[in-house]
Amino acid sequence: METINLSSRQKEIIELVKHHGPITSEQLASKVGVTRAALRPDLAILTMTEILEARPKVGYIYSKKPASSLVYDYLRKIKVKDVMSKPVTVDEQTTVYNAIVNLFLNDVGTIFVENKGCLVGAVSRKDFLKTAIGGTDINKVPVGIIMTRMPNIIYVDAEDSVYVAAKKIIEREVDSLPVVEKIPKENEDKIKVIGKLSKTNITRLFVKMNEND
Template sequence: METINLSSRQKEIIELVKKNGPITSEQLASKIGLTRAALRPDLAILTMTEILEARPKVGYIYANKTTSGLFNDYLKKIKIKDVMSKPITVDEQTTVYNAIVNLFLNDVGTIFVENKGCLVGAVSRKDFLKTAIGGTDINKVPIGIIMTRMPNIVYVESQDSVYTAAKKIIDREVDSLPVVEKTSEENEEKIKVIGKLSKTNITRLFVKMIEND
């Protein structure tokens, strides 16, 4: 994961723009003692990262982006495909008992349910607990009986942002979301699970970003 590391010249440009903005590239070049051509790559970087704003016929101004603002923008650009993990899935006919065993062996909070390779439902720890204490024979009942069924499953796609997924996790009060891939077979949409985005994935991302800062 890359962080923005500014050169000493870029930092000098920022300070000059803060004090003298709006200021043209010619004026900046004169103050630093370089040509406009020499400054062009630095100005391009500073405008692309939205630290400076270029206004036609006016010059450069400081965009007043705080560190937190840049961090937020960067976070919104991170794709789910970059941080998702392997999903734990079972077939719709799997017994509740075997699904619970699968849940604990893989140390996850939610299991996704498939039928012929397509997402049809999801079951959380809370669902399993309610079933177990309700007197149901978990050795005989298939997981399809207790799962939350499509289309009531909230999902995300690999190209969505992590920010989008985090919002959905909070809004729906779930611990994870299936990452899906949509295909079309015989004019029928198929939704296949290709990953998982959980609270743990998001926490790991924050830790990694801070460690790499």
């Protein structure tokens, strides 16, 4: 069994729980300086690896167990391809309006943008909100204008472990990551989106693990 390499924020959470537990997620979020939503993946990992215990109507307490467990070992063996879901994609020339429609019809937080079938960017609800508030004509402007472009998109491979993907989601504070495969080209490799790994996928995995236990 390997020792878990905790992020700096996870270590901070543990110390806060040690000194202030039992402590609620709201109180932790306030002390760390982030939202409850941003803290949720960290708390999920810390409780599922049995470092913290979550007690209903009480809060989180330190379990005093070592930072390693069968759960962690299990997570490292599960591949992204085993839990990923279907991605929502649009072409780079799709209007912002139509991209927003796709976002809500598919009930996702992020849409991945393609050009000739290859990943070129991503756009989130926050990006759409900023654009709408800014007075941009969303019926005319293509989504490619407002998206975050490659190579600034963090992605995972289908063969990566779920734990690696979860760490990337936490560190980058995003709601999902594109799952990709590389397509060899003459000058440079192109990247094709084949799936999506989100906080929801990971949460469902935790629930399934608990039910199996």
